[in-house]
Amino acid sequence: MFLLSAIKSNPKLKKFVHWLLIPRGQARPRLWVRLFVNPFIHKKGKSTIIRYNTRMDLFPFNSFKIGSNSMVEDFATINNGVGDVFIGNNTSIGLSNVIIGPVTIGDYVMLAQNIVISGLNHGYEDITMPPRLQKVVTQHISIEDNVWIGANSVITAGVTIGKHAVIGAGSVITKNIPGFCVAVGNPGRVIKKYNFETGNWQKV
Numbered sequence: 001m002f003l004l005s006a007i008k009s010n011p012k013l014k015k016f017v018h019w020l021l022i023p024r025g026q027a028r029p030r031l032w033v034r035l036f037v038n039p040f041i042h043k044k045g046k047s048t049i050i051r052y053n054t055r056m057d058l059f060p061f062n063s064f065k066i067g068s069n070s071m072v073e074d075f076a077t078i079n080n081g082v083g084d085v086f087i088g089n090n091t092s093i094g095l096s097n098v099i100i101g102p103v104t105i106g107d108y109v110m111l112a113q114n115i116v117i118s119g120l121n122h123g124y125e126d127i128t129m130p131p132r133l134q135k136v137v138t139q140h141i142s143i144e145d146n147v148w149i150g151a152n153s154v155i156t157a158g159v160t161i162g163k164h165a166v167i168g169a170g171s172v173i174t175k176n177i178p179g180f181c182v183a184v185g186n187p188g189r190v191i192k193k194y195n196f197e198t199g200n201w202q203k204v
Contacts, residue, residue: 021059027081028057038064045070045089057081062101067091083119083138088145102138106145112169117141117155144179164194 021033029038038058045068050056053074058064062080067089072078076097078085083102091109093099100118111117119141123134139158143149147161150169161167162179172186182192182201192201 021061022081027079028055029059033060034058048072051076054078067107073097082136083140094151102140103143104140105143106147106163108146109143110148112149112151112153114152115149115155116153117143119157121157 021029023030034056037060038056041060042058042064044050044066047068048066048070050066050072051074054072055075055077057077057079059081062082063084063086064078064080065085066072066087069089070087070091070093072093073095075095076093076099078093078099080101082100085099085101086104087093088105088107088109090107091105092111094111094115095113097111097114098116098118099105100120102119103117119138121137121139122131123137124131126134137157141155141157142160143155144161144163144165146164147167149155149161149167150171152170153167154172155161155167156172156174159173160176161173162177162181164180165177166182167173167177167188168182168184170186171184171188173183173188175187177183177188177190178193180194181190183190190204192203194200195202
């Protein structure tokens, strides 16, 4: 804890340690971090499968945890460089998904293909500086249990998707979606809600 505080309080030391972990201008940790550090600090549950062609851009200074019986398919990217990433039990991360923290994904969540879930934004307000060089802004994304997100959807920073919600394919979700709802479109809007009194899904 003292070492971490010392690094954070010394800009030159912090910059040097950052260079040791990450090549300049890249978002992927160095090979030695991936092989000799991450396996000992990041947690993977029993019977969880992370496919060989998955890109796990994980860093030791933020948390990553995935529960039991979950699956991360090929060509997905998971990055905790700017925020923790937590994935629950019995959850499937589909082909070519991109997940950038800070993100929490619950149990029995089903993500189809080519989904982007990013808690990261770049500033753009200063027109004298490229957005790439401006301050990074993060907002936590929360995807609760039993959610199904269709292919090619985008979930933007700061959004919460409630339990057992369904997001239609190709949707762009910029605001919170309540539980037990179906949302579609760009920007995403609720088109159905489950009525617990009648036991039916009803159009809004």
